[in-house]
Amino acid sequence: MNADKSIAVDDPSLIFPIKDILKPLPVPTMFPREQPVELELGSGDGSFLVNHAECHGDRNFLAVERLLGRVRKLDRKGRRRGLNNLRILRIEAHYLVDYLLEPECLEAIHVYFPDPWPKKRHHKNRLINERFVKSAARVLRSDGMVWLRTDDADYFEQMTEVFGASDLFTAAETPETLSSITTDFEAAFNRRGIPTLRSAYQLCAG
């Protein structure tokens, strides 16, 4: 994989066209090589995932983002780096996890700086809630990981509460090798001196 590669006209797009939203996605066959799959929900411009995917050629990565401009930017970044282990989906994150993924198809889910919806009446729009914990447990393999980051202390508390209340997951540490790969939003928070919070949860075996 070549970091300085410019995009050739015939480089295929990394955006996977979802042709039928009523059928589960053929995740293993979306990539040239069948290998463990990690998912990032709300990838934004994709700085985290292109760097992470470049470090782990032995895994496949799915990026999910609903904004077309960000999807296209991530596509350009991934193609420039020659990443053949990355595919991008333009779709709503809950719908994908609940309806388009087969059970136990993922090794890990990354959710970094999801929209915080700070007003109490909008908390119902947050991605990470009790429902998400159950959805994540369905699509992860045994021992699979959920990696979370946020700058919002109240949302962090909600993340900790919903995963802490579940007997499906146990709390884990985020290794430095992972936390050192920052996201676009995280880099902006770091520049402004805004502290960020991380947590991680492992699906219990069986």
Ligand SMILES: C[S@@+](CC[C@H](N)C(=O)[O-])C[C@H]1O[C@@H](n2cnc3c(N)ncnc32)[C@H](O)[C@@H]1O
């Ligand atoms: C605050 S940004 C963080 C982006 C990136 N994770 C980062 O840390 O730089 C949240 C991103 O999630 C996307 N997003 C929010 N809700 C979503 C949803 N329900 N489905 C798919 N994408 C979503 C937004 O469009 C936005 O790009």
